[in-house]
Amino acid sequence: MAKASSVLQSTLLPAYSPLYKLRNQSFTLSFPPLPVSRCRPGIHCSVSAGETTRRSVEEAPDISWGCEIDSLENATSLQNWLSDSGLPPQKMSIDRVDIGERGLVASQNLRKGEKLLFVPPSLVISADSEWTNPEAGEVMKRYDVPDWPLLATYLISEASLQKNSRWFNYISALPRQPYSLLYWTRTELDMYLEASQIRERAIERITNVVGTYEDLRSRIFSKHPHLFPKEVFNDETFKWSFGILFSRLVRLPSMDGRFALVPWADMLNHNCEVETFLDYDKSSKGVVFTTDRPYQPGEQVFISYGNKSNGELLLSYGFVPREGTNPSDSVELALSLRKTDECYKEKLDALKKHGLSTPQCFPVRITGWPMELMAYAYLVVSPPDMRNSFEEMAKAASNKTSTKNDLKYPEIEEEALQYILDSCETSISKYSRFLKVNITKIVHPSLYVGKIVPHLVCLLSFLIVGKWINGFGHYISKTVKPKSVSETASCRLVHKRA
Numbered sequence: 001m002a003k004a005s006s007v008l009q010s011t012l013l014p015a016y017s018p019l020y021k022l023r024n025q026s027f028t029l030s031f032p033p034l035p036v037s038r039c040r041p042g043i044h045c046s047v048s049a050g051e052t053t054r055r056s057v058e059e060a061p062d063i064s065w066g067c068e069i070d071s072l073e074n075a076t077s078l079q080n081w082l083s084d085s086g087l088p089p090q091k092m093s094i095d096r097v098d099i100g101e102r103g104l105v106a107s108q109n110l111r112k113g114e115k116l117l118f119v120p121p122s123l124v125i126s127a128d129s130e131w132t133n134p135e136a137g138e139v140m141k142r143y144d145v146p147d148w149p150l151l152a153t154y155l156i157s158e159a160s161l162q163k164n165s166r167w168f169n170y171i172s173a174l175p176r177q178p179y180s181l182l183y184w185t186r187t188e189l190d191m192y193l194e195a196s197q198i199r200e201r202a203i204e205r206i207t208n209v210v211g212t213y214e215d216l217r218s219r220i221f222s223k224h225p226h227l228f229p230k231e232v233f234n235d236e237t238f239k240w241s242f243g244i245l246f247s248r249l250v251r252l253p254s255m256d257g258r259f260a261l262v263p264w265a266d267m268l269n270h271n272c273e274v275e276t277f278l279d280y281d282k283s284s285k286g287v288v289f290t291t292d293r294p295y296q297p298g299e300q301v302f303i304s305y306g307n308k309s310n311g312e313l314l315l316s317y318g319f320v321p322r323e324g325t326n327p328s329d330s331v332e333l334a335l336s337l338r339k340t341d342e343c344y345k346e347k348l349d350a351l352k353k354h355g356l357s358t359p360q361c362f363p364v365r366i367t368g369w370p371m372e373l374m375a376y377a378y379l380v381v382s383p384p385d386m387r388n389s390f391e392e393m394a395k396a397a398s399n400k401t402s403t404k405n406d407l408k409y410p411e412i413e414e415e416a417l418q419y420i421l422d423s424c425e426t427s428i429s430k431y432s433r434f435l436k437v438n439i440t441k442i443v444h445p446s447l448y449v450g451k452i453v454p455h456l457v458c459l460l461s462f463l464i465v466g467k468w469i470n471g472f473g474h475y476i477s478k479t480v481k482p483k484s485v486s487e488t489a490s491c492r493l494v495h496k497r498a
């Protein structure tokens with residue numbers, strides 16, 4: 001297995017870009033987000049508000065495969081089928097767990113550095129897997145459909161064939177509704193992700209999934225309706241299959257970077273402190289991971305889905321780690337030149353020269369911020385008599401200088417820190433609804449008015465941003481996810497009863 005640092009790519013979040021060109025077709029799947037009012041009738045636009053959501057619930061057939069994730073339904077059959085199909089005896093079993101609802105738990109003592117799993121390639125689903133309906137597979141290959149949409153279609157095709165598919169036991173144990181932002185309505189996204197950059201990315205992702213389905217439908221499915229009937233291949237089933245891919249697909253560096261669904265391995269949940277990743281092990285000819293700590297019988301075993309921020313985890317996996325447990329948590333903080341600055345033009349020119357602009361986003365982690373951000377802040381607050389340093393500051397802000405760690409302007413340091421603090425507050429103030437109470441507690445003026453000691457400002461900024469990310473994440477995972485899912489479920493129930 002490759003070293004952890006070199007297999008970050010194998011984590012459970014492959015970059016899905018729907019802007020693909022089918023080699024023989026030369027078309028792109030770039031769909032700008034549709035505002036609610038422009039959603040065309042007849043096309044289910046998942047990002048639209050209440051009415052559309054209701055329509056989709058009424059029109060879309062329920063997914064008739066998979067299981068409820070909070071039960072162990074179908075897990076035993078999955079385990080039995082996997083052992084009958086060549087999975088060697090395991091030192092873990094599927095169980096109910098505190099983190100992730102269902103997961104793999106050690107059934108005996110596990111040492112640090114032990115290789116586990118050994119899922120053979122015959123039990124791995126990839127773009128090369130055989131289709132139970134070979135005719136459908138041939139059509140998809142003829143159109144040269146890229147891996148992600150191909151796998152999404154494959155999954156639906158196999159799922160719809162129920163017991164006739166060799167993957168029946170695997171698919172039966174998949175969640176009927178994966179936790180995913182794909183299932184959030186536009187209203188929920190607007191309300192709960194009001195000021196988060198994740199909102200835009202979620203809308204873009206939902207739009208791309210809808211667009212990908214629409215494209216496959218118009219170019220392939222509509223021409224072969226006997227192979228891809230609308231009752232089976234529709235926006236609802238694609239939402240499901242993309243939800244499964246986003247939350248379970250892995251990239252295996254030692255298998256030429258192949259994307260794969262790895263039954264059994266995909267029952268492992270994520271822990272931000274764990275540093276071990278899935279990969280193909282050439283010597284044992286199976287997908288493995290190496291424990292980075294010992295486990296006792298009954299303990300849940302984790303892998304890492306990558307060093308991702310809470311927002312990224314929410315976007316792909318529909319969960320947010322417990323408050324304060326993710327050292328990789330970060331947000332993008334936007335900094336801007338002041339329009340009233342008499343040196344605005346000079347500063348902008350200096351920024352442009354180094355490929356930067358205004359506003360410019362920088363990542364802020366709960367553990368600190370990059371020197372580039374500080375350099376940008378220096379530039380913003382520097383007075384006209386420091387114009388000789390503009391160039392140096394802009395260069396340092398662009399990460400193009402080797403001396404940026406020594407960049408220090410003591411005479412404007414306090415002002416720069418205050419500016420960063422103000423920018424944090426501006427960002428936070430966009431969360432008008434949920435965090436007011438917390439924010440007021442943290443940035444209460446009496447804490448810093450009068451004496452602005454730089455390190456206090458610094459600390460406050462970290463606190464604010466940390467609280468912002470974590471407080472929000474906690475809110476989302478505790479409130480939104482269950483609510484969102486149960487609301488959809490109850491909508492369906494009401495519909496069924498009606």
Ligand SMILES: C[S@@+](CC[C@H](N)C(=O)[O-])C[C@H]1O[C@@H](n2cnc3c(N)ncnc32)[C@H](O)[C@@H]1O
Pocket residue numbers: 012069099100101102103174175178179247248266267268269270271316317318319320321
């Ligand atoms: C690869 S699957 C892991 C197995 C999954 N728990 C199951 O029962 O099918 C990824 C999904 O597990 C859940 N999950 C994984 N790690 C988690 C964590 N640290 N906290 C909460 N949920 C987690 C999320 O629902 C995520 O979409």
